[in-house]
Amino acid sequence: MAHWFDGLSKSIGRLEYFRGTPSVAKVVRARPARPSREKARVAQRGPCTMWREKDLLSQTFSAQAATSSGHYLTYDVLSSRDLKTGATSASTTIRRDGERLLQVKTASMPGEASKLWVEFGHEVQGAPHMQVTVRGEKAETTLEDGHSFALDPRAKRLLHGKHLEDSAAVLDALGLAAEIRLPQILLDGRTREEIREISQRASREMLDCFLFPEQQVLDQMLDYVPASFPGCSDCEDECGKKQTTCIAEAASEASACGFFYGVCFGVLGAMCLSDDADCLAVCDNPPGKCCPVRCQRGGTAECCDGGRLCCGGRCCPEGQVCADPGSDLCCAVGSGPACGDFCCPSGTKCASHSQGVCCPAGAGDYCPDEWGTPQCCPPGEVCVDPSSGLCCPRDHGPACGEFCCGPNEVCMHGQCCSPNQLCGEGDNAVCCTGVCRNGQCCEWPAHMCGHVCCPPFNLCCQTWETFATGFGSGIRTQCCGAGDLCTGAGCCPQDRICGQRCCPEGQQCTDPAKGVCVPCSGELAPCRTYVRGAFETICCPVTQTCCLGKCCPPGTTCCTIGEETGCFAPYQCVH
Known part of the structure; x- marks a missing residue:
């Protein structure tokens, strides 16, 4: 330290501390x-x-x-x-x-x-x-x-x-x-x-x-x-x-x-x-008694003893090495690289200098999630969307929502596909892995039935019929409704199947083996005990509900309570 006896007893002017050297702040x-x-x-x-x-x-x-x-x-x-x-x-x-x-x-x-x-x-x-x-x-x-x-x-x-x-x-x-x-x-x-x-x-x-x-x-x-x-x-x-x-x-x-x-x-x-x-x-001034070695960077400097290592404008403590002289950062021997203003642990890498984030050495890019939580991509992947944390393989195609398209793929409405799988025009185009007809995609599990895209679980029914004009015949293709079955006569609701015949609406099947259908007389409607397999058909008044081959008494309706299906008062059927 300088002697304090300044002025006329000392009159010390500590002018130009470092004569002959650049001035430091x-x-x-x-x-x-x-x-x-x-x-x-x-x-x-x-x-x-x-x-x-x-x-x-x-x-x-x-x-x-x-x-x-x-x-x-x-x-x-x-x-x-x-x-x-x-x-x-x-x-x-x-x-x-x-x-x-x-x-x-x-x-x-x-x-x-x-x-x-x-x-x-x-x-x-x-x-x-x-x-x-x-x-x-x-x-x-x-x-x-x-x-x-x-x-x-x-x-x-x-x-x-x-x-x-x-x-x-x-x-x-x-x-x-x-x-x-x-x-x-x-x-x-x-x-x-x-x-x-x-x-x-x-x-x-x-x-x-x-x-x-x-x-x-x-x-x-x-x-x-x-x-x-x-x-x-x-x-x-x-x-x-x-x-x-x-x-x-x-x-x-x-x-x-x-x-x-x-x-x-x-x-x-x-x-x-x-x-x-x-x-x-x-x-x-070096090699003076008060400053054997001067570590200097820009406007800062520090004096060190001869056994210390310079790192920018500071002296590294014993047992440390200079990791980044540009920021005066010293790290312990064996530590990872410099990362911002601190040192990464051994076996890691600096993923973001500005944020000071370290990740495993084999990890991919630094890619914070939508909340800004620091994270790195899996090995071999790069950060495609830092706002959401989306990582993709290095040879990826365009980002598509939460997914990465493959090379040479396009993204349409959150779905990736090959350009030749596009169906439709402009912004209305969609990725179609099924059949594209007139700009409309019939996608599996839906299926084409003639010229119609049939719902996934509906049957496509083909029958041989004679044209109404009486001249010639051909195959008729029809997409059945939900639950319908295909008969020789075409699509038929299950409760009207009678052998190989479809009973007309309002008739009951009296002989499934022969396909005999008989109309219910008066104000009656057919009521079948089971939809599939062996069944019996009775006729119930149209004002009463059919319930598993039974006619529900007036004031009741057919519903399932627990595991039991039968005729109950309407208020009991409210769940």
């Missing part, structure tokens, strides 16, 4: 998450006081000194860092007898530019506000009046032992263009010397904070989970040690610039930010 290290605490905890780290509240880690530092002229100087630092985002800020204030002489603020965010603001107290006349922005190899200083100039923060500028009293000398020492107009401030020599002395004292006393390693203090105060990369904390802590005195030394060294103190301080401060970013980049 998110980079994480493979380490356990820090615990979240609601209540603030306080710990002492040498002359520094550290405390944490939720995810904000803060620290204060203070140094004091008395001058020979009787003034009291203080050097106070307040710095903080967000443990989640890595954002840092710091404020350092130099006061004389409680009045502000100089205040410097810094702010940085990983992957973004670092900024430094310089403000002088009201006792310093002509002093402008100044902002320094550092991003990579470029820095820009903007003055209060809107003027700005660019500089290279990596160019080393040594001002120790120099006394630069004019603008040209300052520009030359800072490596700036000669045409830049520098603002002057009325900062007398005594004040510059006091700033230099208190800054030097602060830079020495700050080092005592590092007698207690940061990791040790965090462990005691926060139950902090250390980094998973050995040496990472030490590497970044070393950057912090170098940086803690940088701004303080800059405040001291800038006194060589006389009336141009503010500009020199801003330029030296930019060097501090740049140097710290370079130091942290060594730690955070």
Whole structure:
């Protein structure tokens, strides 16, 4: 983790974390998450006081000194860092007898530019506000009046032992263009010397904070989970040690610039930010201590130790292999293929990446049913209608309702058939496996009887007859009614059969062997005991019901109750 002592005690600008590498939107290290605490905890780290509240880690530092002229100087630092985002800020204030002489603020965010603001107290006349922005190899200083100039923060500028009293000398020492107009401030020599002395004292006393390693203090105060990369904390802590005195030394060294103190301080401060970013980049870029290997894909990346396998933008856990680098998916060794955002079991295949559905390795296509229930087709079949889950063989014909037509077949009204089996025209055509006559299909079990399609169980009766004209004779074909029998005379209802003869309606059969039919006299109708086999025929009044060779008494009717058939009152026959 980066050292938290930012700003003037650290003034860390985590600018350009990955110099020389493509910028990434998110980079994480493979380490356990820090615990979240609601209540603030306080710990002492040498002359520094550290405390944490939720995810904000803060620290204060203070140094004091008395001058020979009787003034009291203080050097106070307040710095903080967000443990989640890595954002840092710091404020350092130099006061004389409680009045502000100089205040410097810094702010940085990983992957973004670092900024430094310089403000002088009201006792310093002509002093402008100044902002320094550092991003990579470029820095820009903007003055209060809107003027700005660019500089290279990596160019080393040594001002120790120099006394630069004019603008040209300052520009030359800072490596700036000669045409830049520098603002002057009325900062007398005594004040510059006091700033230099208190800054030097602060830079020495700050080092005592590092007698207690940061990791040790965090462990005691926060139950902090250390980094998973050995040496990472030490590497970044070393950057912090170098940086803690940088701004303080800059405040001291800038006194060589006389009336141009503010500009020199801003330029030296930019060097501090740049140097710290370079130091942290060594730690955070492969093969640095904090990121031995970087797995990167698009806008995401993760740092891993050298023994881990990269899979897109993440590191695979131990015992897993990279299944789909395009989605950063790692799977256990021996598992099935990647399927969406998870891994299929062994012996299965990914049937639908979008739905994440796995099916047996030998199954056919993915084909959800009409309710959207995930399912796969039987082996060798393909999904023809995903809205109903209809699967068909690969060489299938058209889908036909809930069925699949065969190759070279057509579908008509939910039935498959060969094109030459169609009967009828256009949309009225039907599949016909029977006989097609004039666009009408006579389908089994119905059958043709002459030119008529006879119902399935009706007899087709052929008889030899003489034409009514008396000239010639021929075969007469007739489709009998339901239950009719075929006699020499043609179709005949069963209750009128009399041997080989069909009794005319209203007559009774008195001699089946000879085919003798006798009419019932008066208002009587024939009543046969049995329809088939041996029978007797009697005559019943037409007002009475015939029931198995009996005439039902008036007021009764023939019906079956249970297993008994006989004459019963009408209300008994109602089921």
